[in-house]
Amino acid sequence: MVNPLNVISSVPARVGSGAEEVIDLARRTDVTVRNVAEYLRYGGLQIDEETSPFDVVASEPVYRLRHYFADEAPPGLPALVLVPPLMMATEVYDVAPASSSVRAVHECGIDVWVVDFGRPEHEVGGLDRTMGDHVLAVSDAVDKVRAATGRDVVLSGYSQGGLFGYQAAAYRRGDGIDSLVTFGAPVDFQSAPLPIPMSMESYASVAEALLGTKVLDHISLPSWFNKAWTRMLDPMATIKFKLNYYLALSDRDKLLPGEQQRQFLENEGWTAWSGPAIREFLQQALVMNRMLSGGLVIGDRTVSLADIDCPIMIAVGEADKEGHPLSVRGIKRAAPRAPVYELTLRSGHFGIVAGAGARKRTWPRVAEWIEWRAGKGDLPAAIVPSDEVTSEVAWTPGDVSNRVRTVVDLGIGTSSTVIRAANSALTTTQAVIRERGSQVPLLNRLDGLQSATEISIGLLLDESAKRNPDGIALMFGDRVIRHRELADRIDAVVKGLISLGVRQGDRVGVMMSARPSSLALVAAISRLGATSVLLRPERDIEKQSTAGGFRWLISDPERVRAEPVPGVQWCVLGGGQNRTLAEHVIDMEQIDPDAVAAPAWYRPNPFRGSDIAFVLFTGDGADTRTRLITNRRWALSALGTASAAALRPEDTMYSRTPLHHPSALLMAVGAAIAAGSRLAFASAPDQDTFWEEVARYGATHVSYTWTSLREIASGPRHPNERESPIRLFVGSGMPHNLWRRVNERFAPARVLEFYASPDGEAILANVTATKIGSVGRPLPGTAEVRVAKLDKQTRQLAYGSDGLARACPPGEPGLLMARSDPRVPSRNLVRGVFAANDSWQLTGDVFTEDSAGDLQLIDPADSLIETADGLVSPTRVQNALGRISSVDVAVAYGVAGGNGDAAGNGDAAGNRDDAAELLVAAVALFPGATLTQWELESTMRRLDRNHRPHTVAVVKKIELSTWARPLTSGLPQEIPMPARGTTIWRLDSDGESYVRAR
Known part of the structure; x- marks a missing residue:
């Protein structure tokens, strides 16, 4: 035919x-x-074009390593390792000969290697891979290429491949990496617009809900979904592209140059994305923004991009929506020590690395960068230091209107459009969103705590291990310890304790630094049903042994004394196994837990609320006393702090406080365990370590005691400080002047000050108040409190003619009383206080309550100084002196030789009170600062006359306790004060002026 x-x-x-x-x-x-x-x-036009040749030089479970043009790469060429993103095939770097990335770089004299993750849906175990698996694969590829070429490599990645490159560089601390080159790799996921038509508030809610399920543990995203999802990000562009293609089907010559790229994007270019990797990406990168704030976990190590210090070149597409320029440029803040350069391109996300435009503009610049790094050329003019980039890419009017309209149509809300204008405000808002409603289970449990409730530190850790075995329990140094690992370690230590002869109800001394072994030991003692006696290492061990009543003392190896303690078996735990110890010491690491049979009486976590969980110490020398902490008391503090601090499992509590200090045990450590949050122990107290570990752990909450934040708040600014993830500083005893400095320097982070009564269940926190010095109000589920009138002669409760106490009006100092259950035996219990048959506990502390109902601690009643003019609060004097800008630390105290007036001449009638003390003070100034007469006088005039110190000494140093409380030891204890090495100011006889002593 x-x-x-x-x-x-x-x-x-x-x-x-x-x-x-x-x-x-x-x-x-x-x-x-x-x-x-x-x-x-x-599915497209047939093309007879070959892909670039490569050899597979290594094949590992997660990846294969391709070496492109291996036969044409002579030794000595600079090596470039390319990493593809998830969801896209490795061939993104070699779509077509005319737009091939690997060919373009090879033609510039670069040795090209590519990490091939394959298609997860076709790989054994591919759909079980995590983000960390990919990062470790990239790190392994760096080792292999470095070994093959004998030189450091340039590590490069597109989109998520760039994120893998960043994390691998941080994981390796830059070892073997000459520089990083990334293309459209987003880092900051909270300051830039999302590539989806949804407000950040709604996105956070959806992501939280999804992460709260186990869905992603069982499903993955297939390739067709990833392709469809990407098209949905810009549906109009997709429709336009398809329409133009169909209209051009009559012109084969016009279609052929871009046909391979089109087929790649339409068909074989997409791969599946495993559920575990999605979960990790949502939680670490998106919800917690850990690429910027730190706290990434790769394998069993903590990682922060702040550890990167090698040069970085970022390729930014000004029309890129998936890797928005604002997000991509976040690497400068995430890696403050790295020199960052930028190549700005007028391109979308895919066009940065593929297409004719990329071959002309992107890859030649990359080759020139590599040559420059190899010392063979100049830095390309198109690549400039990021500080010099003038491009101001933000949402275009079309972006805003389209997204806002879509959001409104979906009924989601548009508040995030305004919120995104300020990054710090956005971060704070997102934190609030994440915390919404999350504290209800904690509050419910807090409200249900009774004396008979089964509760203990061992039980809560057990629950976390069962609920989230692979979740992170503890971080220390570079180590990550997961809940299941910690549970296994605790069980092993329990066996060790049993082998020592420890039984339920026994007391065990603990003298260890804050480290994984100390937490495991305290938890094991609790799980066994014994009691931990937490010693203060700097105090007399024999006195603490006598007061604590323990038969076993377990310490770090470095704390072992040469001589034994009478009546006490010394043991060591942690610190490795190969060591030589004294004969009187048992090495618990040598005990084989599998060889120890559990006795018939052993039942894990037998403690109830009324049982004694911990013994702490107060006082010194002959005044050494014990504080007994019941499980209910510990749980009240732990659950209360967790709820007040809005701690969530993904948060990190960074504890800088010794474990034997109440604020560490009851608040920082307790709160993290109660909330199932990540707990991190500081490895050193210095400022550099602090900021390095805050970034590495992604610390959202930081514990403090007294002046422990002085160096942090007053020292030079650290590079990692700029993008600090800290939301709350949690602790007790912070002086007002330090509090102000912390507020000013670390805003929007704030101080959450707690008070916990030495005995009883009064637990206060300034949850909503922002008043400096306030400890707020009682936490839900804790005891009701009142401030009662104080008898200034006896320092006890003042009773009226009817025999009842009276509550103090706002502003009047009085004794803090905590309502108590009369059926529960307790020290300092008083009945019939405000009404017949009521029962209250004396806390022994003096408080004031303001008109809004917020409480402020003045001083312990026995710390008030008895002068000839009445009782004086040393804390009020210290806080007043702290208002002077030059004062770093201040202490006020009494010395013998009290007189009626400042000059020591007695009262108006000439009488002397030899039992009274003189009020004196000492101040340590900031380096290079001086204290002027005007500053001192104008500040002291704000105080009542009896609170103005007789003498103010400017000293070089004020000693601090191990938990940073200012001490008077080493300061002058008599009048006249010695003048050597000090500047002395004395109050004149007019009670107003200060004169410098000669």
């Missing part, structure tokens, strides 16, 4: 114009029909 189209095509060219149009139409129709048929049959 004769084909009419062939007949038409054979018609002579010399025909009329109308015939020509008919023939041309017929020819175009023929081509179109053929192209459509080919498209329908094969």
